Amino acid sequence: MRAFAPILLALSVPVFAQGSGPTPPLANRQLADPAQEAQAMRLMHSLRCIQCQGQSIADSDAAMAGTMRAEVRQQIAAGQKPQAIRSWMIDRYGEWVSFEPDMKGVGLLLWVAPFFIFVASIWLARGLFRRRT
Amino acid sequence: MNRPWLLWIPLAVVAFIGGLAIYGLAVPKDDQVHSAMIGKKLPAFALPAATAGVPALSNTDMADGKPRLLNIFASWCLPCKAEAPHLETLKAAGVEIDAIAVRDKPEDVAAFLAEFGNPFRRIGSDSEMAVQLMLGSSGVPETYVIGGDGTILFQHIGDIRAEHVPMLIEKVNAAK
Numbered sequence: 001m002r003a004f005a006p007i008l009l010a011l012s013v014p015v016f017a018q019g020s021g022p023t024p025p026l027a028n029r030q031l032a033d034p035a036q037e038a039q040a041m042r043l044m045h046s047l048r049c050i051q052c053q054g055q056s057i058a059d060s061d062a063a064m065a066g067t068m069r070a071e072v073r074q075q076i077a078a079g080q081k082p083q084a085i086r087s088w089m090i091d092r093y094g095e096w097v098s099f100e101p102d103m104k105g106v107g108l109l110l111w112v113a114p115f116f117i118f119v120a121s122i123w124l125a126r127g128l129f130r131r132r133t
Numbered sequence: 134m135n136r137p138w139l140l141w142i143p144l145a146v147v148a149f150i151g152g153l154a155i156y157g158l159a160v161p162k163d164d165q166v167h168s169a170m171i172g173k174k175l176p177a178f179a180l181p182a183a184t185a186g187v188p189a190l191s192n193t194d195m196a197d198g199k200p201r202l203l204n205i206f207a208s209w210c211l212p213c214k215a216e217a218p219h220l221e222t223l224k225a226a227g228v229e230i231d232a233i234a235v236r237d238k239p240e241d242v243a244a245f246l247a248e249f250g251n252p253f254r255r256i257g258s259d260s261e262m263a264v265q266l267m268l269g270s271s272g273v274p275e276t277y278v279i280g281g282d283g284t285i286l287f288q289h290i291g292d293i294r295a296e297h298v299p300m301l302i303e304k305v306n307a308a309k
Binding site for chain 2: 020022024053063064070071091092096097124127
């Protein structure tokens, strides 16, 4: 039993890992201005929840996601640009928090790789088409 | 086929993808989200006291020239109970510890302290996790080493175990 204790401990964490506290009002309430809400929603779908990792903060029910949604809506309501809010999150959690990698470093590779694969495949296919005609 | 070397390209691509897979298996997976605030000053915050009898916590309280630990915990968090004795050890070694209680109720914090002791100088209540977000903190428990000028120097994610105690003492002493 003792050997299983750390495993049980690890498994038990997510069940209790919420606690009870007030949810910030803007976590689950839309902004009054539909255009701003749409802007906030688009951004929330591209930010990753810290607590549940695979989900965006728009999809997640975790407490931390609620806090992050409230932060996004507050900053949007204050007239902040979505790109600036994304940077604000990246300044705290690193590139990891964004579902849209920046066009630099390894992120740049992700953006340009499809283009190179496309060009290379055309070049490879070229010979095949030529022989048939 | 006038260019037989072209035949090797698919093999090379498959070998590359296979290599990536083996690399992915060989490198240990890191699920933790590390704060990007290391090396930066504490953000400005002023949290109310988490329970009666222990003072509240603001960022300026931790910029008094003395390095210390900032422990993020919650009464509802199991690993926080597991690390409580090690925080006592750190306190006994002369390390000053401030704390932030996340999504907690005053009576629950009081019960937690009554059961596990209080190694904390101050405890702020972060009921909406707003300060956690500012710190780049991803969960409980977490422990930060804060320099005497209020700079975030180090982040320890997860509960403090016996083997982490000397390392944390070392980090706090190094910041003096």
